[in-house]
Amino acid sequence: MxxxxxxxxxxxxxxxxxxxxxxxxxxxxxxxxxxxxxxxxxxxxxxxxxxxxxxxxxxxxxxxxxxxxxxxxxxxxxxxxxxxCQMSPADLSGEARGALLALRRGGLLLAVGSSSRNAPFILERIGLGGFFQVVADGSQIARSKPDPEVFLLAAKRLGQAPQRCLVVEDAAAGIQAAKAGGFWAAGLGAAASCPGVDFPLRSLAQLPALCAANR
Missing domain, CATH: 1.10.150.240 (Putative phosphatase; domain 2)
Incomplete structure (x- = not known):
């Protein structure tokens, strides 16, 4: 992989x-x-x-x-x-924070690929402003998920081919977008059982070990 x-x-x-x-x-x-x-x-x-x-x-x-x-x-x-505006760093779970820090320590490039134009604002509110190397959002694309444009943009800005990137999604539209773009797809929640999911996840805590095994 x-x-x-x-x-x-x-x-x-x-x-x-x-x-x-x-x-x-x-x-x-x-x-x-x-x-x-x-x-x-x-x-x-x-x-x-x-x-x-x-x-x-x-x-x-x-x-x-x-x-x-x-x-x-x-x-x-x-x-x-x-x-x-009600959001704060308290809205970032300890599990999510721990997984993100472990992935960064493992040397992985990290990006956000969101259809929301509010993604940078939300990241600032929860204390993750500047954490990701790339934030691709709805203000930078013409087509929303299930079109893969936002993920392809994120990968391009990271300097990585889609097959070297894992997309983590919780929505069927996002899984469809990931697979349409040639990415590996990990599904959380209901998306864990979506067609095309490569890695069903129970929680983000599983991500660091999964990524380390596929470097």
Whole structure:
């Protein structure tokens, strides 16, 4: 395998902002008179903002202009960022911190590959600003997961071929993106049983040993 780098999805892998996404989308959906559930929120994991809005509007009989949709996305993001201000280094688990430090001590290159444009802000809030060699996020790509663009960008900026990188994901869209880009894929949570996963993980604590065995 000759692994040189690990590329992490952010939300649901390094930390969790699901509760903030849920509250912000639910507030917007309520203003539109649309239902919003935990199940629908789960479908939005790993999916870009504009694509998420389309999924929410799928059951709506009204039509909206591109400008109106852009305004909705901006409204959701402003509310989401307000909620993110509640985050602190306490939102980074000891398990995640320990795994990241062990990987860095092991000489691996580390990157974040996230569809979220808020990834740098979140990393700063949880005390990981400047920790990763590369942060590729939604502001730098044209296509969200399951397109592999964000992972390919991260690998390129690390100077590594996809086959030398392990992607760590918790969402089906992210696993699909990793495999479409030619990466090795490790799945956490529900993603551990996704088709194409090379390494199902129970926790991030397993990562250092896994990577050391595949250097």
């Amino acid at each position: 000759s692994l040189n780098a690990v590329i992490f999805d952010l939300d649901g892998v390094i930390c969790s902002t699901d509760r903030f996404h849920f509250l912000a989308w639910k507030e917007l959906a309520g203003q539109l008179g649309l239902p919003f559930s935990e199940a629908l929120n789960d479908r939005l994991r790993g999916v870009g903002r504009a694509e998420s809005l389309e999924l929410i509007l799928a059951g709506c009989s009204r039509s909206f202009t591109p400008a109106q949709k852009a305004a909705m996305c901006e409204q959701k993001n402003l509310r989401y960022r307000q909620l993110l």
